[in-house]
Amino acid sequence: MEGGFTMTKTDYNTAELVTVMSARALDDGKIVFGGAGMPLVSCILAQKTHAPTLTILFEGGVIGPHVEAGKLPPSTNEQRCARRANMLLSITDVLLLQQRGYVDYGFLGGAQIDQYGNLNSSFIGDPDKPKVRLPGTGGANDIASLASKILVAMHHEKKRFVEKVDFITTPGYLQGADSREKAGLLVGGVYQVITHLGIFGFDKKTRRMQVESLHPGATLEAVKERTGFELIIPEDLPFTEPPTAEELQILRELDPEKRYTTPKEE
């Protein structure tokens, strides 16, 4: 049993599943900040399937690059990101596109997420005496403050899905209800959290995380077991459509060595 599945063996791994589900969340004609690694694979998969006019931005200062299959850049700031781009601009200016309202999606991850979608990528433990000092926000705080819709892709583990993050590096809905708006963050917020077990959204009023659908083979029990807080569970819980053969084929061409689509060990 891999990571909470009860069904017989699938022909895709959990990282591939999250990548496909994330790609499906991206609509055509939109603009997305594609982070390094799995998020980028999702963006290109979306371009090659249902969203041919989706434009990718890189935090390093790149608009609309053409990323070659098998040559995915391992960071968002190097020359491989710039290949056949529409425009190269300064880091500050590419991030400012969001403040003007040009960026539809931001794609984020983190060491921890809480029930309000806040993310931590700074400290594990007490920030003044941390058990682990993590690398930090990078552009995540900017993206989560300004992009219209935030997608979070994570492996579903109890140590990651915590009641309260040790540190809010990246704002979700802060303390819930209207606390995000009150803090001065007038736009955006977390739209979907995509894990290897299901897709999660946020209640419009309380801003608490709720289950939206389960991936084929995943069970509600497994989700609960791996979540450190109480989820809102609707009465009618649909299953997502499993990855298609076409999606998997494109995915494997993009990342032939599975550098970005190998499941994290638990």
Add this chain to the structure above:
Amino acid sequence: MVKPYQELRQIIENKDRGLREKVMSLEEAVGIIHDGDHVAAGGCHYSRTPMAVIWEIIRQRKKDLVYSRSITSTEGDLLLVGGATKHIVTSWFSPGVTWGVSRVMRHYMQTGLAKFEEWSHMSLGLRYRAGAMGIPFMPTRVMMGSDLYPRLSDIKEMTCPYTGEKLSLVPALNPDVAILHTQRCDAYGNVQSEGIPFMDADIAMAANKVIITTERVVSNDQVRRAPDRTTIPFFCVDAVVEVPYGCLPHECYGQYEPDYGHMDTYVKIMMGKGPDGVKAYLDQYVYGPATWNDYLQMMDFKNVLEATINGRGIYND
């Protein structure tokens, strides 16, 4: 933190703006950095890192520098272990996503030996931009609500006098010295960078002094044939140093990709042995060689050749 305008402006007014030659040695250029200075580096992460200057800073045993950079990679480890800084201002600090979390960074930050002042990527960029514009702060809509905010003593909020909206104010950052690497520059300091601009132009305008290292020093005539390519004007610049492969083992757009072999070797030492491993690395690669070119000779030619072929390949169709 933010200097009064007249004081800040006086430094620039006192600068020699003459169209004069500023080519000098790496030793002389780094000599204009004083202990305790705020040094801001251009490029980002492992791209267009002014590595030759970092290398010389450590050799000259500079200390108590405040080091700022948009994203900090392996050069941050070297500066910490080399004793040049105990205070790094950045948005992200580790070699690179595929290489894991820096053990040196963790050691220094978790034990309180050094300070990691964490700003978001854009807010750090806006701090340099405010510095470049000669204004004391920039209003923005990021950082609010996060726990990054209360940890920074130099960030404030205001209610917008026009709309009543809450805004975050990031203070101007005017570094004492900017250290930037470019592909080509003339002897006067007209910089013509290619590829991703990162934050270099804002940092150059914000800083009181600017050191440029360049793959090639070209003639002023060559610059004048394509003035639209100039990214930093000569009068900002105080020192020009020709250092081929001046970013290695990091990359320089259109010239060479990172020397991945050397990066892997470094990361193995750093993650395996932590600060002690990096001390031994400094002895071998920084204190050991007599000159920058001797350092380059220690690189694996096959790796550098591959990095160069891939780097130039960006211009191929």
